[in-house]
Amino acid sequence: MPGKTYDAVIVGAGVIGTAVGYYLTKRGIRDVLILDKGYVSCGATGRCGAGVRQQWGLEMNCRLAKMSVDMFAGLSDELGEDIEFEQSGYLVLAYDDDTVELYRKNLKLQNSLGIPARLVTPAEAREIVPVLNIEGLVAATHCQTDGHANPFKTNFAYAHAAVREGCELHTFETVTAIETDVKGVRAVATDKGRYETRTVVNCAGGHAAEVGKLAGLKLDCFPERHQILVTEPYERLFDPMVISFVHHLYCQQVVHGAFIMGLGMPEAPGFNDDSGWEFIEAMARAVTSLLPILAGVRVIRQWAGLYTKTPDAQPILGEHPDLPGFYNAVGFSGHGFMIAPATASLTAEAIACGCTPELIAPLDAKRFERGDLVLEPNVV
Amino acid sequence: MTEDDSTIICRCEDITLGEIKQAVARGYATVDEIKHYLRAGMGPCQGRTCGHLVAQVVARETGRPVAEVWPMRARPPYHLVPFSTILAETGGTVAFPKVGD
Numbered sequence: 001m002p003g004k005t006y007d008a009v010i011v012g013a014g015v016i017g018t019a020v021g022y023y024l025t026k027r028g029i030r031d032v033l034i035l036d037k038g039y040v041s042c043g044a045t046g047r048c049g050a051g052v053r054q055q056w057g058l059e060m061n062c063r064l065a066k067m068s069v070d071m072f073a074g075l076s077d078e079l080g081e082d083i084e085f086e087q088s089g090y091l092v093l094a095y096d097d098d099t100v101e102l103y104r105k106n107l108k109l110q111n112s113l114g115i116p117a118r119l120v121t122p123a124e125a126r127e128i129v130p131v132l133n134i135e136g137l138v139a140a141t142h143c144q145t146d147g148h149a150n151p152f153k154t155n156f157a158y159a160h161a162a163v164r165e166g167c168e169l170h171t172f173e174t175v176t177a178i179e180t181d182v183k184g185v186r187a188v189a190t191d192k193g194r195y196e197t198r199t200v201v202n203c204a205g206g207h208a209a210e211v212g213k214l215a216g217l218k219l220d221c222f223p224e225r226h227q228i229l230v231t232e233p234y235e236r237l238f239d240p241m242v243i244s245f246v247h248h249l250y251c252q253q254v255v256h257g258a259f260i261m262g263l264g265m266p267e268a269p270g271f272n273d274d275s276g277w278e279f280i281e282a283m284a285r286a287v288t289s290l291l292p293i294l295a296g297v298r299v300i301r302q303w304a305g306l307y308t309k310t311p312d313a314q315p316i317l318g319e320h321p322d323l324p325g326f327y328n329a330v331g332f333s334g335h336g337f338m339i340a341p342a343t344a345s346l347t348a349e350a351i352a353c354g355c356t357p358e359l360i361a362p363l364d365a366k367r368f369e370r371g372d373l374v375l376e377p378n379v380v
Numbered sequence: 381m382t383e384d385d386s387t388i389i390c391r392c393e394d395i396t397l398g399e400i401k402q403a404v405a406r407g408y409a410t411v412d413e414i415k416h417y418l419r420a421g422m423g424p425c426q427g428r429t430c431g432h433l434v435a436q437v438v439a440r441e442t443g444r445p446v447a448e449v450w451p452m453r454a455r456p457p458y459h460l461v462p463f464s465t466i467l468a469e470t471g472g473t474v475a476f477p478k479v480g481d
Contacts, residue, residue, distance in 0.1 A: 039413045046416050152416050232424055232460060275455050284466040295467070298460040300424055 001168075002193030007031040008351060009188045010201045011175050011211050013038075014045035015155045015337055016329045017203035019344030021162035021169075022079075027352040030166030033195055034159075035188070037174040037207075041155040044205045045337060047305025049228060049250055049262050050151040051241045052338040053090045054115045055143050057106045057377040061314075062113045063359060064339045071341035072149055081157035083149045084255045089240035090146035091120075091128055092378075093137055093290075099245075100139045102377060107141060117143035129238040131293045148241060148252055151337055178215040184324030185215070199351055201327045206271065206306030208316075208330035217320055220368045221310045221331035222269040226262060227279040229302035233257025237293065245378075247286045251294075259297060261287055273304040307334040312373040317343060317363040318356045327351060328365055389437065390430040392423020400434060404441040411435050411450045424460055427452055 007029045010017045013036035021034045036042070052072060054065040072085045094100045103119065110117045120142050122134040128142055163169050170192070177189040178200060187196045204211040206223035213219075234257055241252040248264035263283050280302050288295045310316060313333040320326045329347045332339070346357045356364070362374050385398030395418050408417050411427075411434050420434050421427030427434070435450035442449065 039408075039410070039416070041416045042412070152419075156417055277456075280456070280466055281470050284463040284470075288463050288467065295464040296462050298424075298462045299457055299466075300460055301422075301426055301455050302457070303455050 002195065005031075005196040006033045007197070008033075008199040008201060009195055009197045010034045010203055011188070012036060012043070012203035012205055012207075013040045013155075013159060013169060013171065014043050014203060014205055015041075015151065015158060015340045016045075016205075016332075016344055017201070018155060018158035018162055018169075019340050020201050020203060020329060020347050021167040022158050022165065023345045023348035024351060025162060025165035025167060027348055029348075029352060032162070032167040033197075034162065034167055034169045035173050035175055035190060036169075036171050039171045040159045040169075041152050044305045044308070045151050045155045047228065047303055048151050048337045049148075049252065049260055050154075050254075050337050051090065051146075051148045051243075051250060051252060052085075053143070053146040053241070055090060055092055055106065055110060055117050055141055055146065055378060057102070057109070058374065059109060059113065060359060060362060060374070061339075061376055061378075062110055062115060064342045066113060066115055067342040068339045069145060069147070071345070072147075075149075075154070075157070075341065079157040079161045081153060081160065083154040083157050085147060085149040085154075086255055087145050087147040089128070089142055089144045091125060091132075091240045091242050092141045093125070093242070093244040093246070094139045094141070095136055095244075095246045096138060103139070103141050106378060110143070115143060116145055117141050128240060129242060129291075131237055131291055132242065133290055133292055142240065146241065148254060149337075150255065154337075154340075175211065175214060178211070178326075180215060180323060185326050198325045199327065200325060201329060201347065201351070203329050205330070205336075206308050208308055208328070212328070215323055215326050217323060217326065217365070219316060219328065219330065219365060221308050221316060223271055223306040224269055224309050225267050225272050225304050226264065226307050226334065227275065227302060227304045228260065228262040229280065229283060230300050231259040231294070231297045232300055234259065234297060242290065244290065247290065249283075249286050249290065251287055251291060258300070259294065269309070271306065273306060275302045275304055307332075308336075309333050311368050312375055314374045314376060315339075315343065315363055316365045317347060317360040318350055318365075320365050322366075389433050390418075390420035390423065392425050392430070393419040395420040395430075397437065400437050401441060404438055409438060409442050409444075409449065411438060411452050414438060415452070421452065426454075
């Protein structure tokens with residue numbers, strides 16, 4: 001309520017914002033306000049592919065991903081709502097020897113961290129996905145404990161649990177100013193009220209840089225459109241998420257039966273989230289090459305959402321070095337949903353203990369200025 | 381006439397009148413929120429059949445005009461369309477994209 005002093009104000013009610021709210025309550029911080037200028041899941045969360053993979057090439061990313069998978073596995077029970085998390089695997093395709101070499105190196109790292117990914121031959125890949133065209137395929141990696149969840153259900157489950165545990169959630173309320181003083185963050189003003197707080201958590205997705213600007217900070221992240229589509233539901237044809245960095249494609253059949261697929265295409269930075277014909281055309285070509293049986297499957301809807309990109313395609317996490325009390329959980333560059341549980345929980349830990357958890361220490365907001373980029377070889 | 385809460389409003393996703401009323405009671409007060417929360421309007425009809433019904437229920441339950449609760453965003457394609465049709469229409473082939481493209 002206006003005039004009340006909050007322990008923390010979270011800007012953004014996507015999966016990250018609602019999860020940070022929930023994990024703050026788990027640490028005994030309950031006077032928390034979650035604000036969104038739209039509604040729960042109206043931004044990137046409600047538009048994402050919702051795959052959850054652990055096959056990364058950096059130890060930090062593997063650990064964040066594995067921690068998230070372990071949390072996802074218990075999340076339906078913990079939050080009291082089914083989030084449709086399924087560990088149906090990820091199959092990552094490789095079309096040349098250099099890529100296979102890189103994947104071998106990544107697998108060694110993943111296995112050393114307890115991620116059960118393995119290299120498979122094209123024939124084995126076709127056993128896992130019987131409808132896969134293996135023409136040109138040199139090898140693939142498969143990890144059975146990767147999977148996917150329903151992004152709407154996950155977001156609503158976090159929101160409901162956060163509110164149940166004491167958070168307030170205000171939708172259709174826009175942040176207009178973030179007040180600071182010598183001690184740091186002081187208050188958040190919106191189009192409906194003003195709320196005193198010493199802690200703000202920026203979980204504003206594509207609008208993260210604008211929220212940073214309200215606090216006088218320049219955040220190195222920008223929105224970039226990515227397009228995706230969904231087909232009518234179909235009998236189960238294959239289990240894993242199929243991804244190819246060569247085709248810039250991912251395709252998954254979800255619990256509901258629909259195929260959801262996205263394709264990376266060159267985009268200019270900006271808030272454009274219109275649907276383009278060139279996408280559905282490129283997708284029709286790419287997906288029917290890899291999975292020819294889908295030629296007869298009908299597309300229901302195509303849409304677009306915003307990745308929030310940073311110069312190294314890694315998120316910006318933790319307290320901002322220049323403004324005490326201003327925390328970021330932004331810039332996930334297209335893989336925010338899959339590491340939401342771990343990053344939100346570590347963000348709550350950072351706020352509760354006033355420290356920076358070791359795992360996310362390299363992801364501070366000023367690394368770009370210093371030139372300490374965190375470069376991950378395995379991104380779409 | 382009494383209202384039957386088991387009446388199916390969204391036929392693609394089997395969402396009933398009762399479920400929509402419960403969602404509104406829970407605070408989901410626009411057609412878009414009902415869609416994200418319940419999947420009403422996410423099926424093959426894309427809200428063309430159920431959208432106005434959902435909007436009327438939400439408007440009635442919240443006491444707001446329909447126009448305020450129903451700014452649903454339309455997206456292509458206009459009708460369900462198989463990938464094979466898109467390929468045929470655009471002169472595309474199913475040739476395997478070259479590695480490195």
